[in-house]
Amino acid sequence: MKDKLLRVGTTYIPVTNVELSSKWYVDKLGAELSYIDKDKAIINLASQSFFLVAANENQSANFFDCNGVERFSLTFEVDGLEALELLNKDFKENEISVGEIEDRGHTGRNFVFYDLDGNKFDVWSELSPTFKKKFM
Missing domain, CATH: 3.10.180.10 (2,3-Dihydroxybiphenyl 1,2-Dioxygenase, domain 1)
Known part of the structure; x- marks a missing residue:
């Protein structure tokens, strides 16, 4: 192809x-x-x-995995743990429904947040090397 x-x-x-x-x-x-x-x-x-x-109403981009856990369908990236922590703090200060920073057992850290309709999104502390190289 x-x-x-x-x-x-x-x-x-x-x-x-x-x-x-x-x-x-x-x-x-x-x-x-x-x-x-x-x-x-x-x-x-x-x-x-x-x-x-x-x-x-009651539509979202979320889905449930085979264990019944509600999942997000989209992960945003930030450049490093400090950026993740600052964004998490900013989201809380701006009254966005946001979860705590998590260690999920892989590189980096994550947190989730929700929009007004309950669409669940993820944020990861590891920015794609390809994106970094091309745009930063």
Whole structure:
């Protein structure tokens, strides 16, 4: 196969209120709003586009693994443990629903946070070496 998938361009996130959610992502996470209508908003965050799509209540991007544990479908990266700790503190100060920093038995540390609709996201202290090399 000659052609390869080169990057993830867009992630779709279900939300119950597009306007309220887009404001939350902009105000709380520093996303950039590039488009909004009644059914969707397009935000740019962490070098990617996200579509916040109007969905029915109790929808989320989360899933349950084979052991019944609710999982996130997306992990954000930061550059190091200090950056992770500062972000965790900032999220708490900005009243984002956020978990404690965890040691999951692999390189780096993580914590989870939730948006207004309960979409669960992960943050990892290990920035991809490829991203570092290309963009930093």
